[in-house]
Amino acid sequence: MAQSETVRPLDVVIVGAGLGGLYALHKLRGLGMTVRVFEAGSGIGGTWFWNRYPGARCDIESMEYSYSFSDELQQEWKWPERYGTQPEILRYIEHVADRFDLRRDIQLNTRIAEARFDPDANLWTLRTAAGEAVQARFCVMATGNLSTPRVPDFKGIHDFKGDWYHSGLWPADGVDFTGKRVAVVGTGSSAIQMIPLIAQQASHLYVFQRTANFSLPAQNRPMDRQYEQSFKQSYPQRRQEARQTGFGVSGYPVPTQSALEVSAEERRQKYEALWARGGSIGFLSCYSDFLVNPEANETAAEFVRDKIRGLVRDPAVAELLTPRDHPIGTKRLCLDSGYYETYNRDNVTLVDARSAPIQEITPAGIRTSEREYAVDAIAFATGFDAMTGALREIDIRVEGGPALADSWQGGPQTYLGLTVPGFPNLFIITGPGSPGVKSQMIHSIEQHTDWVADCLAHLRDHGLSRIEARPDAGEEWVAHVNEVANSTLYPLANSWYVGANIPGKPRIFMPYVAGVGVYRQKCDQVAAAGYEGFELS
Ligand code: N01
Numbered sequence: 001m002a003q004s005e006t007v008r009p010l011d012v013v014i015v016g017a018g019l020g021g022l023y024a025l026h027k028l029r030g031l032g033m034t035v036r037v038f039e040a041g042s043g044i045g046g047t048w049f050w051n052r053y054p055g056a057r058c059d060i061e062s063m064e065y066s067y068s069f070s071d072e073l074q075q076e077w078k079w080p081e082r083y084g085t086q087p088e089i090l091r092y093i094e095h096v097a098d099r100f101d102l103r104r105d106i107q108l109n110t111r112i113a114e115a116r117f118d119p120d121a122n123l124w125t126l127r128t129a130a131g132e133a134v135q136a137r138f139c140v141m142a143t144g145n146l147s148t149p150r151v152p153d154f155k156g157i158h159d160f161k162g163d164w165y166h167s168g169l170w171p172a173d174g175v176d177f178t179g180k181r182v183a184v185v186g187t188g189s190s191a192i193q194m195i196p197l198i199a200q201q202a203s204h205l206y207v208f209q210r211t212a213n214f215s216l217p218a219q220n221r222p223m224d225r226q227y228e229q230s231f232k233q234s235y236p237q238r239r240q241e242a243r244q245t246g247f248g249v250s251g252y253p254v255p256t257q258s259a260l261e262v263s264a265e266e267r268r269q270k271y272e273a274l275w276a277r278g279g280s281i282g283f284l285s286c287y288s289d290f291l292v293n294p295e296a297n298e299t300a301a302e303f304v305r306d307k308i309r310g311l312v313r314d315p316a317v318a319e320l321l322t323p324r325d326h327p328i329g330t331k332r333l334c335l336d337s338g339y340y341e342t343y344n345r346d347n348v349t350l351v352d353a354r355s356a357p358i359q360e361i362t363p364a365g366i367r368t369s370e371r372e373y374a375v376d377a378i379a380f381a382t383g384f385d386a387m388t389g390a391l392r393e394i395d396i397r398v399e400g401g402p403a404l405a406d407s408w409q410g411g412p413q414t415y416l417g418l419t420v421p422g423f424p425n426l427f428i429i430t431g432p433g434s435p436g437v438k439s440q441m442i443h444s445i446e447q448h449t450d451w452v453a454d455c456l457a458h459l460r461d462h463g464l465s466r467i468e469a470r471p472d473a474g475e476e477w478v479a480h481v482n483e484v485a486n487s488t489l490y491p492l493a494n495s496w497y498v499g500a501n502i503p504g505k506p507r508i509f510m511p512y513v514a515g516v517g518v519y520r521q522k523c524d525q526v527a528a529a530g531y532e533g534f535e536l537s
Contacts, residue, residue, distance in 0.1 A: 007135075009136050010034045010035060010036055010136040010137070011028070011136065011137055012033055012034070012036075012138045012140055013124065013126055013134055013136035014035060014037040014140045015112045015115075015126070015139070015140070015141050016038075016141070016142035016143045016144060016147075017038075017039035017046065017106050017108070018044070018045060018046015018047055018142060019046060019048075019093065019442055019445055020144070020429040020445045020448075021039070021142035022037075022044065022093065022102055023442075023446060023449050024037075024140050024142055024429060024452070025102050025106070026069070027069070027449050027450065028449075028452075028453055028456065030453075031456065031457055031460075036106075036107065036134065037142075038106075038107050038111075038126070038134075039106060039107065039108050039110060040110065040112075042108055042109050044094070044103075044108070045089075045090045045094070046142075046144050046147065047144060047146060048093060049090060050147070050149075050168050050169060050170070051167060051170065052086055052087075052170040052174065053165075053190060053193070053379065053381070054175075055193035055194045056086035056167075056170075056190070056193060057084065057085045057220070058083050058084045059083065059280060059334075060083075060279075060440050061082055061083060061249075062079035062082065062083060062223070063079065063227075063231045063232075064238075064249050064443075065084060065442055066442060067442055067446065068235070068239040071236075074235055075235070077095070078223075078228070079223050080223055081220055082220050082222075082223060082278075083220050083335075110128050110130070111129040112126050112127070112128055113394065113395065114127040115127075115139055115394055115397075116397060116398075117398040117423065117424060117426070118399055119399065122466045123136070124136050124137070124138070124139040124425060137465060138426075138456060139426050140428075140429060141394075141427065141428045141429065141431070142445075143390035143428075144430075145386055145387045145390075145437050146383075146384040146386055147384065147390045148384050148386075148390050149166045149167070149169050149383075149384055150382055150501065151166050151382060152185075152380075152382055154358060156361040156363075157361045159361070160365075160378065161363045161364065162365075162376045162378065163376075163377045163378075164361075164377065164378040164380065166380045166381075167191070167380065167381045167382075176201070177201040178201045178202075179201075180376040180377050181202065181204045181365075181374060181375045181376050182201075182206070182375060182376065182379065183206045183207075183365065183375040183378045183379070184206070184207050184378075184379045185208045185358065185378065185381065185382055186208070186209075186381035186382045187207065187209040187210075188213060188332070188381060188383055189332055189334045189335070190381040190383075191207070192213065192336045192339045193335075193336065193337075194381060195342055195348075196338045196341075196342045199345055203347065204347050204348075205347060206351050206366075207349070208351045208353040208358060209321075209351065209353055209354070210353045211323070211325060211354065212320065212321050212323040212324070212325075214304050214323050214329075214331070214334065215335065215336045215339050215340070216275065216278070216283060216333060216334070216335055217278050217336060218278050218279065218336060219279070241253075242440065242443055242516075243447075243516065243517060243520060245285075245516060246284070246516065247284060247285065247516065248440035249281045249440050252282065252285040253285070254285070254288075254515060255286060255288045255290070256288055257288060258287055259286070259289055259297075259299050260289065260293070267303075271283075271286075271299075271300060271303040274286060279335065280329075283300060283328070283329065283333065284329050284333065290329060291327075291513075292488055293489075294489060297328060297329070297489055298327070300328050301323070305323070308322050308340055309322070311340040311341055312343050314343070318343075320350055320352055321350065326492060326493035326494070326495075327489040327492055330489050330490045330491075330492055331497075351373065356368040356371075357369055361378070366378065382501075383496055385505075386496035387432045387496070387499075387510045389502075391405075392405040396423065396426070398422065398423060398424070404420065404423060409506070410506055410508075411508035412431070412478075412508070412510060413475075414428065414431055414432060414434075414469075414478070415469035415470075415474040415534075416434065416469075416477060416522070416523055416533075417432060417433030417434025417435075417448075417477075417512055418431065418434060418448060418523070419467070419468075419534070420469065421470060421471045421473070421475075422471070424468035425466060427448075429449060429452075430444050430448060433477060433478065433511075433512055434448065434512055435511060435514070435515065435516050436448070437497070437511050439516045443516060447516070447519075447520055451524075455467065455527065458531070459536065462536075464537060466536065466537045467531065467535070468534060468535045469533060470534065470535055473534070476533075477533075481511075481512045482508070484512065484513055484514045485509035485513055490509055490513060491509045497510055498510070
């Protein structure tokens with residue numbers, strides 16, 4: 001049900017019905033605002049709707065990776081495992097939508113193609129790909145950071161006689177690889193999760209690895225009910241604690257000790273304990289200089305390399321799987337369940353796509369510069385046009401002005417990662433320039449949305465209808481984001497954080513990595529100072 005332009009404008013239009021869009025709908029509706037959500041997919045859930053590949057699972061523990069806004073919700077929901085699987089998280093999201101009666105304001109199967117701001121009327125008009133229009137005073141982009149899947153532009157892909165898939169566009173009914181010769185292209189988080197499971201079905205699995213990645217054991221297990229109960233009892237303190245951390249996860253305070261202050265034996269014991277505990281946040285939060293000092297970082301990198309050598313029987317395969325081109329943690333750390341051990345199977349071959357790159361897809365399979373691999377199916381786990389892809393796909397502009405995509409040619413320009421100078425009344429949830437992707441996402445979604453809601457309530461209470469980030473505030477913020485990133489090891493990695501996986505994308509480190517606690521303080525200070533850095537009218 002789209003509105004015609006003559007219908008009374010909404011207060012807020014939200015693009016995207018993932019975890020971000022759903023919470024924004026709930027929160028803004030709670031302020032008495034008229035809100036409508038447009039979602040391209042045929043169902044809600046965003047990331048968890050699209051990424052249905054085998055083994056898809058969250059890498060943050062379920063007890064943390066959940067909404068905190070309703071204590072009833074977090075008390076009543078029962079997570080069956082330590083880490084949520086894709087179907088389980090989607091079931092949770094569906095439950096939230098029903099429990100808070102969200103569906104009546106969500107329009108599915110509707111891709112937003114265009115957003116125009118009329119500076120005289122202070123109104124956004126959004127147009128769907130089907131040409132319908134809706135008007136709203138404010139627009140919230142909850143379009144996600146990993147929502148524009150990227151299949152490399154391989155020659156011959158359309159002539160491939162078998163079936164091919166992308167991890168982020170996986171068929172809802174699943175894929176049966178039993179008895180098939182399968183290729184997985186990529187060795188990022190998605191590939192590392194799907195490879196052990198596909199290996200169990202395929203007659204032969206070829207993994208095309210261009211860059212070896214660090215992966216840590218998830219140590220997944222059924223939920224310990226006593227642990228769950230004690231977690232639920234301490235939720236208020238846990239959530240509060242998470243807000244002051246680096247990554248938005250409780251139990252991992254900002255570290256103060258240097259890795260180089262302690263003996264090699266003490267470090268090794270700590271890394272062993274973290275390995276046994278499972279998860280990535282423990283490593284990322286273990287020492288103050290882990291992500292800052294190459295020497296400190298190398299101690300952990302070498303520990304993990306040793307583990308790889310211990311897990312993979314064939315020394316040549318182990319060597320190929322050993323990452324050496326980036327400090328550990330500067331690319332998203334992968335979590336796995338039996339990833340390295342999978343290479344001990346007779347039906348699995350690791351293909352070095354660095355020394356012999358993929359040249360083309362043939363009707364029968366994949367040809368590298370060395371030889372052709374005949375396969376029946378290809379799973380591309382080749383990532384996303386991250387952080388800016390979904391926003392750039394929408395033609396967003398102020399009437400008569402440049403498109404957002406054009407004004408971001410040199411990299412995303414935001415103020416606080418929440419707003420864009422030159423684009424009034426537009427908000428982004430977990431956007432570039434915010435800590436979103438470097439945090440427990442639901443934590444950041446809630447913090448960003450709460451900030452936006454407070455801002456809209458402030459405007460309403462003061463009889464204002466427009467907010468716009470000042471250009472100088474945006475420039476200072478982007479410089480600050482870069483300065484913080486450049487004081488760390490993050491920019492050394494060719495990651496999607498710097499857009500390295502998209503040819504031609506400017507190399508800018510996009511997330512804000514001062515930690516969610518510091519970021520929250522900055523956002524709160526801006527609001528407390530009467531929305532410093534913004535023009536309000
Ligand atoms: O994508 P990626 P992803 N030839 O960009 C390779 C989140 N996530 O979908 O490194 C050969 O990390 C590419 O190689 P290289 C998480 O934040 C979370 O796996 O560019 N290979 C790389 O190996 C994650 O970081 C979870 O040399 C090519 C891979 O494809 C983010 O999503 C699970 C190639 C892409 O890796 C993205 O992860 C899944 C080519 N032409 C995802 N082009 C959890 O919560 C690309 N590659 C656990």
